[in-house]
Amino acid sequence: MSRPSQSPSIFSSRWFLTVVVAAGMSGMFYCYSLAMRPLLKSPLETKAIHAVGWQPPINRPRENREIAIEHLSEQSWAADAKYQLRNKETYIYTNEWEQIEDGQAIRFHPFAMVIKSKNGKRPLTVVAESAYVRFQSKFSPTTPNPGKIISGALQGAVHIKGADGLVLDGRNFSFSESAQRIWSDHNVSFAFQEHYGKAMGIELELIPDKNPKKGSMLEVVGIRSIRLRRNVDMHLQTDTKKTDSVKPSTMKGVAEIAKHQSRMVQIRSAGSFDFSSTDNTAAFLQDVQVFQLTGQNQYDSLRCDRLTLFFKEKKKPLKKQHKNLQVVASEKNLPEKKASERKRRFQGISSNLEFQRLVAEGKNVLLISQKNDLKAKMNELIYDSTTRVVQLLHSKNVEVLQGLSQMRSPKITLLNDEKNRVQSVLCDGAGQMEHYDKKTGKLQFAVQWKEQLKKFPDAKSDLDIIELKKDVLLREPPRMMGLAANYMRLWVNRQATSSNRQSTERQSELRPQRILAIDNVAMLSPEMQAETDRLEIWFEQRETLPVAKEDSQQTNQQKQNKRTSPLFSPEEQPGNSANNNDKTLQTTKEPIQIDSKLIRVRVLRTKDGKQSQVAEVWAEGKVKVTQxxxxxxxxxxxxxxxxxxxxxxxxxxxxxxxxxxxxxxxxxxxxxxxxxxxxxxxxxxxxxxxxxxxxxxxxxxxxxxxxxxxxxxxxxxxxxxxxxxxxxxxxxxxTEMDDSRLLCQHMEVQLTNRISFSETANSKERQKTEIKNIICQDGVKVKSREYLKNKLQSLREAGFWKLTVNQLTGKSIAEGPGWITVWRRGDGKPMRTSAIRTVQANQPVKTKKRKKWEYLRVDFSGKTSGNMKDRFTTFRNRVRVVYGPVDKPGVVIDSDKLPENAGWMRCKTLQLTQHEKTKTKKAYLEMVARGNAELDGNEFHARADSISFDESKDLYVLRSIGKQKATIWRQTNIAGDYSRADAQRMEFIPSRNKLKLDRTTGLQGVQ
The missing domain is CATH 2.60.450 (lipopolysaccharide transport protein A fold)
Known part of the structure; x- marks a missing residue:
């Protein structure tokens, strides 16, 4: 099964937008702050002014000249300016000055200023065609403090430079104390470090000093906000490391700086750019566009109606004087006087800001990465640098397209790591992902869900997990595979960081390594269909599959039996176009259908993903399989x-x-x-x-x-x-069949034909299967019943050590010790014919109520052999027979306590023959007992070398061999003495008490 669109891999690119502004935007604020602050801090602010003179001086201080030569080299006039003023680290140069507006204002022409840095960096220089300052009261050289400044301006072309590549170019910068703002209606351009930009018009809103110091000339304590009015164009460097070829000291302007930029991000807006120092927020308005060059003629871009950036003050590190001394934690620990002085400091744009959050808004916020072939469309994009969370939101569906994959969801949330790589993805609300084949353009893989998709790293492996919730449907039409569940997890390869194109293409194939589906799970594939509460699938990669599949060509019958499944409704089928209306998955083979509570599947898959084969299946809980x-x-x-x-x-x-x-x-x-x-x-x-x-x-x-x-x-x-x-x-x-049962410890059943568990033989080739031999041994017991019109006629039980029966020939062999017991319904007369009786009762005594069942038991120690078809059986070695009438089946006769009409017989061998019923005779039984045969009844006892019995004649024949004699003891009268008779041969009919002797050798008693 192929990988699920790697929706998370859609965001596998480095989010240039999250780096852009975070890396460079705060640097731009330094430009505004450092460039505008000198306009608000007049060199005439202090009472002590060291002037070279209000008339052109004869000798100018050497230091002033050296400062001008070093830092105002582009202004050749500055070193020899007529008027040069210095206030501590501030140097002012001008050739002309004049009082205007009734002495309340002063204008310098031209104007240049150098403010030396205390930390040894490049000083700040300000150059203008002229400078204008208006005071609250009249200004004169003898009155160095004419009151507060109420307005001012840098007129004409203005050029400002500072440390870290700070450059600001513009025209006509004005200041109004009453309006508390500084502004210019002209184009401005600026640069700081590797960042630069331009805009039409600039405006700074100032913070008034509510408690001005007595004699203060400027009642302003800071900058509240900055606005670039329109047509804003900023270029920010995402890599803050400077190149060796670019040095601030050699830069001659914004144009030169622009030529040496690399890895730049460009932000443009048709409307304004606003920054508020009170809450440290910046906003670009109206047709905002963000670009980043990622390769030759390749760009990443963001387009929106409004782009808002949120910053926060960096926490200052604690200063340690000594490991054994306390750490100075904050200004609260400073002396009260110093703390108050800190509050009086000018509140400019902080140089200690760090990027916190970004919000891009609009009807159509569009994110494009040509390098990663990515397009995303939404209403709102939010990025928080603290949590490194990115959110994409849309009133209906955020649409993300990367290469041949696309995703739709109302809300997509991404969590990045410290290197700004996507670690987890969360899609809230119903959504779907699709992946199409590069060559054919057909749908290869699709997944949809109703509640949530979540992608995050697996803590136990180097894989990523994609988690989907509620009515999840996963489809792979080319392989006719589908999976549905209320909850699903997919383990996929972690996204590649290599820019190698082949690696990227392999990653985009989106094949899972494991799948977990829970709750109302249904699966369909050509090999297997399944319904379960929990399904687990994992894939193993192989060069080739271990066993080739059988011929996959469809027979005509298979084509006619083409089946559809109601479990899934995929939009694509093999061989169909992307807009095919067929909504069913079809297959021509009969797969295994598995239903259970839990199913685990191991799948083998070739490296190219084109072939797969189910290798193992585990199922648990109410398992049901059909094929x-x-x-x-x-x-x-x-x-x-x-x-x-x-x-x-x-x-x-x-x-x-x-x-x-x-x-x-x-x-x-x-x-x-x-x-x-x-x-x-x-x-x-x-x-x-x-x-x-x-x-x-x-x-x-x-x-x-x-x-x-x-x-x-x-x-x-x-x-x-x-x-x-x-x-x-x-x-x-x-063994049970009909009314027969066979018991033993080991049984072997041999069939005439082999039953096949596979499809190797078709139906015509298969023959009817019959049992050939049944071989039983060790504790063999047989029990059977005979019924006539649902009425029990006989009950047979037997026990052997081993029994072999050939059902085709009827031949049987039993090995003892063993026994046979028969209960047979009789005609009410003692010892009448029965299928397996061997003797009759030896006393003709009549009873008031005759018993209807006849009992017979034969015990032996040797073998029995016979033929069920011929109804012939021979018992060998210590044969013993007990017989007699009983009331019902199951009643056993004790040979030591014989009831009326019962008896027993002993011998070495016993032959038993059953004769079937004929037209002239009823069914009857014949048997011959040989070897020390004994016969015993209530009124007689006999012994001979052999005793035979013919049930049809109710006749016993006793024979002796050689000099041995047959002997019988019997009662001729009730309660009378026993008489004895010895003969070579004798015939005895017990029912009539008739005895016939042949070659008699002795008589004793009454005969």
Missing amino acids: EHEGKEKPLSISGRRMHVVNHSEKSQNITIYGKPAHIFDRGMHMEGDEVHLDRKNNKAWIEGAGLLELPIERSLEGEKLKKTEMLDVLWKEKMVFDGQTANFYGDVS
Whole structure:
């Protein structure tokens, strides 16, 4: 997914505007202050005036001449001026003076003045065609104090120079004590250090002295404000370091200074420039334009209707006399007399101001940076140097365009660092960002929000964070990707400081490194769709993707099944123009659909950003995953509490799903467990812990063909491994189908065909899958029921060490020790025929109420083998059978306490054959017991080498081998003594108490 327009990178340029005025504006004020102050401080102010003479002197003081030669070299007349006056560090030169206006005014022509600096810097020089001063009373040489000055002027061309490159050129500067102002209606030009400018007209509003000192000639204590009336043009140096080629001493005027400027910022206004010393504010009015040259024919510019600058007094550093002495903190610690003298000082424009705040206002405030290809349009721009905060405001939307990216928001706030680089961005209110492709001009990336966007550095990494709030929608049409949430965070590369063009272009591609989306999150991509409460995505850069995608050409069926998503409404689609009206994202492939509380995604992305692939997915909380298959096959469906997906290609994923339990449904198969693993590439599934597997089968557990496909349920407690054809189950395994259940500790189920977990075979190639073998061992138990018209007919239970059943052939093998128990509904007669009975009751005693259920249990220690189709079974090693009638299923007969018509039989092997019902015979059972066979009932007991039973005849046949004899003990009368009979062979029908002997060897008792 590409980077989100790097809206913050829109402000990645150094904000020239915040540096401009902060770096140079305060210096311009020094120019006004130092140039105008001499006009207000007349050299005739003091009582002691040292005049060379009011008549042309014969010898002039040498010092006066040297001062003029050094500092007034451009005024050749000054060194030889007729009149030269000195007052401490002030020197005045003139050739003519005259009293006018009835002696109240005096005019000097020409006029030059030098005021030496106490700190050794270049002195201040003032030159004018003439100087005019009017006093309150008549002026004469004998009256050095004619009262206060009420007006004055520097007439004609005026040229002022001072330290740090101070220059002021103008005409006709006038002073009025009553109006408390100084002004000139002519063009003025000025310079200070590396700054210079010009304007039409200047005006200084003065601060009157409310408590003038007695004898004071000038009742002014300071400058209240300065105004440049119109057509203001200022050039300010953002780099305060002077170049070696420019020296103030060699400058001959403003024009020469202008040629040597570098890194200048130009501020122009059609209206006035006003500065107030009371609140230290400066304002440019009417069509204000700010320019800064950033390269060859490249400018940064700001245009507005009003530009206001706010300054504040710098805090003076504390002076330390000694580390052990107290620090003098303020004037409060000075003697009272000195403090009062400080208050009397002239309050000019402070040279100790520092820039504080800037406000640009207008109907259309326009900020342009050609170097950074940036345009911003707003109603108001505010910059605070203390907090380094910039605010862009508009009644509707601030519009910012940088290169191929654009942003809109009602209020944009930027926080800069100490080097004036943007550290954080805040957009309040609904807004949006868009980024377009450089070659095609098509929309590449778009994001919109309803409440707020915030960009700031990540304290835990070298990335920046973009935070968006409320109804956030992020779209990337070329990749058909979209993301929506109520809250979103994007981690992006920190903006580059390099001016290298390639670096800048790479930065402008705006690709995120991480994404966090919270609350009502929806995601759409060709590979995955998701809905969640929290989504986390992070990207890893690769030279190439590890596995190439499958053929991406669309089949006709895919084209017909082209889908649209209701989650997003992007304006751009692949192959469409920028103004396309299609409002849906479309895709032709069936992506994985994931729904959960939390989703984490790891994405691999090539360095050029043109290819990306989902590498891993983690999901937590009510996880539900679906993916459609080709044709009419049932889709893959996964559900659980947690899920981990490792994606290798479109058809190769490793999926682990955790739950209580987790479920996987795929092509009719169902797996369930707390930890389900699915390797689609290797076609392997396994479950750690307890679980369930359901497989579609065509035969019952007994191998009988089913009328319709049914599900075989296999449950276990420890583990299951399934490769699509063979499944192994461990720990308390149970199998259920219809009315049958099989239990064991380890079960192996083998299928006739391999079930595929991928798309490698189409529907026509797949064959119906049947169970071939079921192998159970360790604690095998079988339980089944038979019903006839919803009425229970029989209940069978069995237990073995191992059981193998081939469902296709019907062959089965069981290994003991084991047992089989059968409860079968009878006809009310003792030991009538039943599917698995081996003997009949040996006493024909009639009861008042015959029991309707027959009980049979066979125990053995060896193996059993047989065929379910042929209904033949052989039991081996220590076989024991208990039988008899019972009231209901589940009732067990104790061989030591046989009830009426019950009995038991023991032998080494037992063969059991079940005969199906025919037209002439009912279903019946035959069995043969061999090896030390014993038979016992309530009224008889028998033993022989072999005992056979034919249920259809209710006949027992006892045989002996060699010299061994078959023996039977029985009661012929109720409560009578037992009689004994020995023979080589005997036939016995218990129901009729009939005994037939062959080759009898002995009789005892009544027969």
